[in-house]
Amino acid sequence: ALNISLFPGGPANFSTYINTKKIFKPYPIMSTTQTNKIEIIKAATSKINEVDFDNLSFGAVFTDHLFECDYKNGEWQKPVIKPYAPFLLDPSAKVFHYGQAIFEGMKAYKDDNNDLWLFRPDENYKRFNTSAVRMAMPEVPEHIFMDGLNQLLQLDEAWVKKGKGNTMYIRPFMIATGEGVIANPSDEYKFMIILSPAKSYYAGEVKVLIAEHYSRAANGGIGAAKAAGNYAAQFYPTTLANKEGFQQVIWTDDATHTKLEEAGTMNVFFRINDTLLTAPTSERILDGITRKSLLDMAKKEGINVDVRPVLVSELVEASKNGSLKEIFGAGTAAVVNPIIGYSYKDVYYELPKVENSYASLLKEKLTNIQHKLAEDTFGWTVKV
Numbered sequence: 001a002l003n004i005s006l007f008p009g010g011p012a013n014f015s016t017y018i019n020t021k022k023i024f025k026p027y028p029i030m031s032t033t034q035t036n037k038i039e040i041i042k043a044a045t046s047k048i049n050e051v052d053f054d055n056l057s058f059g060a061v062f063t064d065h066l067f068e069c070d071y072k073n074g075e076w077q078k079p080v081i082k083p084y085a086p087f088l089l090d091p092s093a094k095v096f097h098y099g100q101a102i103f104e105g106m107k108a109y110k111d112d113n114n115d116l117w118l119f120r121p122d123e124n125y126k127r128f129n130t131s132a133v134r135m136a137m138p139e140v141p142e143h144i145f146m147d148g149l150n151q152l153l154q155l156d157e158a159w160v161k162k163g164k165g166n167t168m169y170i171r172p173f174m175i176a177t178g179e180g181v182i183a184n185p186s187d188e189y190k191f192m193i194i195l196s197p198a199k200s201y202y203a204g205e206v207k208v209l210i211a212e213h214y215s216r217a218a219n220g221g222i223g224a225a226k227a228a229g230n231y232a233a234q235f236y237p238t239t240l241a242n243k244e245g246f247q248q249v250i251w252t253d254d255a256t257h258t259k260l261e262e263a264g265t266m267n268v269f270f271r272i273n274d275t276l277l278t279a280p281t282s283e284r285i286l287d288g289i290t291r292k293s294l295l296d297m298a299k300k301e302g303i304n305v306d307v308r309p310v311l312v313s314e315l316v317e318a319s320k321n322g323s324l325k326e327i328f329g330a331g332t333a334a335v336v337n338p339i340i341g342y343s344y345k346d347v348y349y350e351l352p353k354v355e356n357s358y359a360s361l362l363k364e365k366l367t368n369i370q371h372k373l374a375e376d377t378f379g380w381t382v383k384v
């Protein structure tokens with residue numbers, strides 16, 4: 001059932017390989033149409049009926065189609081939407097050797113009228129190109145990013161389920177596909193968008209370890225870019241933390257390990273008495289879109305917000321004197337995720353249970369806006 005045209009130059013045994021991997025099984029091509037300059041190759045059948053939408057592990061299931069646009073000879077080539085399937089790359093492609101790769105995380109939501117909405121997509125688009133520049137990659141033109149995203153979502157809209165808690169996680173990414181192991185920027189790239197229906201990122205309660213030795217980012221580095229390597233670099237220390245029962249590490253500044261920065265999959269907020277604190281963005285911290293939305297929402301709710309470096313010593317002191325009320329993470333995938341305790345220098349500090357937490361208030365307000373259950377006075381939602 002392999003349509004070989006999807007894999008030009010592929011090895012003869014490639015079809016055997018992919019047919020054993022159910023999720024990657026390619027589709028026979030049904031029809032080819034041109035819409036708004038994007039070529040659309042539809043899958044003949046959908047795998048939607050194989051998916052249990054009530055039991056989704058984050059990022060494990062992908063929709064029927066993907067969007068792809070290649071960059072070569074100094075320009076972006078013709079974009080295409082086609083059946084979700086693996087693709088071939090030369091073993092010397094630079095992404096494998098030098099990690100020239102960036103991504104974004106966005107979500108789409110369906111309201112009660114079956115209309116599809118994006119949340120602040122312009123912010124993701126801008127950040128994607130900021131990351132591209134930092135990683136010496138070409139910027140993706142707005143019409144390619146936005147038209148590709150909109151048309152892909154429209155084609156696979158049946159995969160976006162209604163109701164709060166149901167979302168479509170969107171993963172735009174770009175990799176260096178140019179060949180040769182000389183260590184310089186690639187001259188060829190692939191920009192893609194894939195879609196994954198998603199519920200929550202963390203299944204249960206989240207406990208964190210505060211970093212004392214390892215660092216996620218340093219001044220002058222790539223911490224503010226959504227570069228693939230930023231995540232790879234966290235895997236080893238996070239695995240060590242996982243073994244001790246912590247889901248995440250809260251990274252501290254590399255120079256002194258005294259300032260609380262971010263949690264790698266999310267920005268972090270602290271509530272001391274009734275003040276909501278979070279670190280300012282910097283070269284070391286990702287400029288999170290959920291982060292800045294929560295700050296705007298908190299201000300509107302009349303919450304006292306203080307964006308400034310937050311010290312580990314303050315946090316420990318606040319735990320000891322009872323003024324630390326909440327810690328929570330904020331990110332596209334994680335949404336707003338309460339943290340129930342943290343460990344620092346081998347001492348575990350448990351957070352108190354608070355009524356009317358800022359985390360639950362802000363999460364409720366945010367998801368109501370995203371799902372069009374409350375008026376979007378900020379103008380953040382954009383119809384697909």
Ligand code: COI
Pocket residue numbers: 104105106231264265266331332333334
């Ligand atoms: C997101 O929240 O979209 C991210 O990119 C974080 C990722 C680790 C899932």
